[in-house]
Amino acid sequence: MFDRAVVVGVGLLGASLGMALRSRGLCRSVVGVGRNPETLEKAREQGAIDDFDVRLEHVLPADLVVLATPPAAVPGYLQALKQFSGSSGDMVITDVASTKAAICGLAARLWPENRPFVGAHPMAGGEKWGPEWANPQLYQNAVCFVERSETGIDPMAYTRVVKLWNAVGCRVVEIDPQSHDRFLSRTSHLPHVAAAALAMAAARVGADSRFIGNGFRDATRIAAGRAEIWRDICLTNRQEILEALREYSKILGLFSDALETGDGAGLEKLFDQAREARREVTGS
Amino acid sequence: MFDRAVVVGVGLLGASLGMALRSRGLCRSVVGVGRNPETLEKAREQGAIDDFDVRLEHVLPADLVVLATPPAAVPGYLQALKQFSGSSGDMVITDVASTKAAICGLAARLWPENRPFVGAHPMAGGEKWGPEWANPQLYQNAVCFVERSETGIDPMAYTRVVKLWNAVGCRVVEIDPQSHDRFLSRTSHLPHVAAAALAMAAARVGADSRFIGNGFRDATRIAAGRAEIWRDICLTNRQEILEALREYSKILGLFSDALETGDGAGLEKLFDQAREARREVTGS
Numbered sequence: 001m002f003d004r005a006v007v008v009g010v011g012l013l014g015a016s017l018g019m020a021l022r023s024r025g026l027c028r029s030v031v032g033v034g035r036n037p038e039t040l041e042k043a044r045e046q047g048a049i050d051d052f053d054v055r056l057e058h059v060l061p062a063d064l065v066v067l068a069t070p071p072a073a074v075p076g077y078l079q080a081l082k083q084f085s086g087s088s089g090d091m092v093i094t095d096v097a098s099t100k101a102a103i104c105g106l107a108a109r110l111w112p113e114n115r116p117f118v119g120a121h122p123m124a125g126g127e128k129w130g131p132e133w134a135n136p137q138l139y140q141n142a143v144c145f146v147e148r149s150e151t152g153i154d155p156m157a158y159t160r161v162v163k164l165w166n167a168v169g170c171r172v173v174e175i176d177p178q179s180h181d182r183f184l185s186r187t188s189h190l191p192h193v194a195a196a197a198l199a200m201a202a203a204r205v206g207a208d209s210r211f212i213g214n215g216f217r218d219a220t221r222i223a224a225g226r227a228e229i230w231r232d233i234c235l236t237n238r239q240e241i242l243e244a245l246r247e248y249s250k251i252l253g254l255f256s257d258a259l260e261t262g263d264g265a266g267l268e269k270l271f272d273q274a275r276e277a278r279r280e281v282t283g284s
Numbered sequence: 285m286f287d288r289a290v291v292v293g294v295g296l297l298g299a300s301l302g303m304a305l306r307s308r309g310l311c312r313s314v315v316g317v318g319r320n321p322e323t324l325e326k327a328r329e330q331g332a333i334d335d336f337d338v339r340l341e342h343v344l345p346a347d348l349v350v351l352a353t354p355p356a357a358v359p360g361y362l363q364a365l366k367q368f369s370g371s372s373g374d375m376v377i378t379d380v381a382s383t384k385a386a387i388c389g390l391a392a393r394l395w396p397e398n399r400p401f402v403g404a405h406p407m408a409g410g411e412k413w414g415p416e417w418a419n420p421q422l423y424q425n426a427v428c429f430v431e432r433s434e435t436g437i438d439p440m441a442y443t444r445v446v447k448l449w450n451a452v453g454c455r456v457v458e459i460d461p462q463s464h465d466r467f468l469s470r471t472s473h474l475p476h477v478a479a480a481a482l483a484m485a486a487a488r489v490g491a492d493s494r495f496i497g498n499g500f501r502d503a504t505r506i507a508a509g510r511a512e513i514w515r516d517i518c519l520t521n522r523q524e525i526l527e528a529l530r531e532y533s534k535i536l537g538l539f540s541d542a543l544e545t546g547d548g549a550g551l552e553k554l555f556d557q558a559r560e561a562r563r564e565v566t567g568s
């Protein structure tokens with residue numbers, strides 16, 4: 001499918017993609033790029049990449065570049081690739097960032113036509129990070145959002161990126177970047193902030209593990225995620241997350257009001273609505 | 285250990301306790317009491333109880349009574365048991381409610397001395413309910429909070445209740461009811477309200493299951509719990525939960541402020557603090 005693939009960022013997502021590309025024979029070689037030679041070496045030892053370099057420019061040209069860095073690093077790499085892409089007609093570029101509007105918007109400005117970049121967000125991974133957790137099945141059955149093709153993207157690049165994500169096991173869902181960011185702000189980004197705040201609230205009263213049940217562990221598991229990634233997600237989807245937080249505060253206010261007045265029927269109704277809401281959105 | 289045990293309320297916790305008592309030979313017979321004859325019959329068919337009745341008065345005297353109803357129903361049963369307890373010297377009473385200050389306070393008023401009731405809260409169960417989910421191992425290795433004995437409790441009753449919870453597999457932790465309710469408001473009750481509000485926020489933008497990852501499922505799992513129980517928990521621990529909600533809002537405000545100003549370093553610090561806080565309280 002590809003000759004030479006470059007994966008920039010060999011954390012959980014990048015290293016797992018490298019493994020999937022290699023184990024499924026989807027490319028001849030995978031080259032890793034990152035800031036930290038030790039992490040790159042670890043990824044190589046694990047079989048995620050064939051070779052590596054700390055500079056993207058050193059390993060181009062390539063016919064596939066996947067940007068698997070924290071979200072805020074993607075724009076810089078897009079600009080570097082724009083400089084380079086004049087001399088490489090068939091390079092396609094995709095990414096894995098959890099926010100899409102800012103990144104896809106920049107790409108549309110960099111390449112007003114024949115854009116080689118197609119934004120993607122595979123819903124894989126979790127609170128673990130680093131190549132040591134990588135596995136070639138990480139993407140199996142994961143939803144992968146791919147931005148809609150209506151925005152000046154080169155049709156061949158589009159086809160190849162969709163094929164790539166399908167080939168590593170994803171279920172591709174096309175979506176415009178703004179809708180993506182709105183939905184994810186509610187189903188992923190707000191839950192992360194909420195879980196982080198819960199962990200902090202429990203620590204402030206000095207709760208210890210005797211007071212911790214499975215409910216707390218589950219509710220706060222995502223707060224164990226990597227701070228750098230979540231900082232970037234917040235910074236690149238600020239308005240939607242702020243809007244989600246405002247909505248969340250209003251809903252919490254409904255519970256507070258019912259608590260203040262001791263409104264048992266109101267509380268029961270809210271908890272019933274919440275259970276129904278969860279059933280509705282999770283489909284189970 | 286006991287001759288005749290009465291379990292009031294044969295949901296997940298009550299039916300599982302009946303199974304544990306019977307399978308471990310901790311009493312000669314277990315009688316279930318509840319409002320719904322169908323549920324009682326189901327519990328009997330599952331081997332959780334030997335017999336049942338819809339009226340507590342009909343099945344007394346007993347040497348053990350466990351109140352395993354939703355929390356708000358416990359006070360009524362305590363009052364009924366007070367009426368009866370004059371004629372039965374060796375009856376001991378315990379409960380499983382998730383809030384303790386209101387219940388233990390009432391018991392202390394009902395029995396100013398030689399109190400036969402010892403409040404307990406085994407941290408077992410989850411978002412499932414009903415006798416169909418019961419199992420005799422539910423209490424194995426669960427922490428069971430038992431109120432401290434300094435408040436007029438009959439020493440023999442105290443010893444027998446602690447032995448009971450140990451005998452079904454719990455790790456007993458003694459605690460005063462106020463501290464219990466404060467800690468649990470942060471580690472259980474607030475997380476429940478927070479999860480319920482998250483599910484509602486996601487439903488309000490019409491998110492569907494394609495946008496739902498494991499993070500959301502975990503973070504909101506407890507919102508699938510039984511509304512009636514959570515209504516009662518809220519009503520019987522109002523002040524602490526309101527205080528927890530105020531604290532939670534303040535912490536969410538720190539995230540909002542950092543988002544408003546695009547303060548990346550501040551956001552990263554908050555997420556780092558949250559991860560550390562979670563590690564600290566969960567002990568893992």
